[in-house]
Amino acid sequence: MAGAFSASEDQNRRLLRARDAMDRDFARPLDVAALARIALMSPSHFTRSFRATFGETPHRYLQRRRIERAAALLRSPSITVTDVAARVGFDSLGTFSRTFRAVVGFSPTEYRERTRPVAAPSCFVRAWTRVVSDKPSSSTPG
Numbered sequence: 001m002a003g004a005f006s007a008s009e010d011q012n013r014r015l016l017r018a019r020d021a022m023d024r025d026f027a028r029p030l031d032v033a034a035l036a037r038i039a040l041m042s043p044s045h046f047t048r049s050f051r052a053t054f055g056e057t058p059h060r061y062l063q064r065r066r067i068e069r070a071a072a073l074l075r076s077p078s079i080t081v082t083d084v085a086a087r088v089g090f091d092s093l094g095t096f097s098r099t100f101r102a103v104v105g106f107s108p109t110e111y112r113e114r115t116r117p118v119a120a121p122s123c124f125v126r127a128w129t130r131v132v133s134d135k136p137s138s139s140t141p142g
């Protein structure tokens with residue numbers, strides 16, 4: 001039958017819809033229940049399936065996405081660290097700083113001091129500044 005999807009293909013499409021929502025709306029308040037509704041799953045099934053499919057929990061994926069965007073924004077000296085935190089969806093500067101340090105290995109201020117603004121097309125900047133590991137790096141970015 002043309003157009004029919006297997007159960008696993010259907011689940012993957014629904015998980016991708018939820019991940020796309022995180023990529024698009026990362027700065028908005030998103031919780032597992034809301035994301036599970038997008039994927040048409042219960043929250044516990046959504047979390048298990050997301051982790052099995054993408055290798056990390058939805059919460060961790062969203063945190064990493066927010067920190068990736070924050071790293072790009074921190075390259076602009078005209079935006080304060082507090083404004084960066086708010087723009088990427090953190091209500092608390094302390095939570096933002098702790099999360100940023102855990103993912104990148106430096107505080108937001110240290111990261112800003114160690115990096116230079118990048119004058120390149122945004123697709124290259126995103127690829128170059130993408131956080132690939134949550135392990136602190138001993139090398140200096142930029």
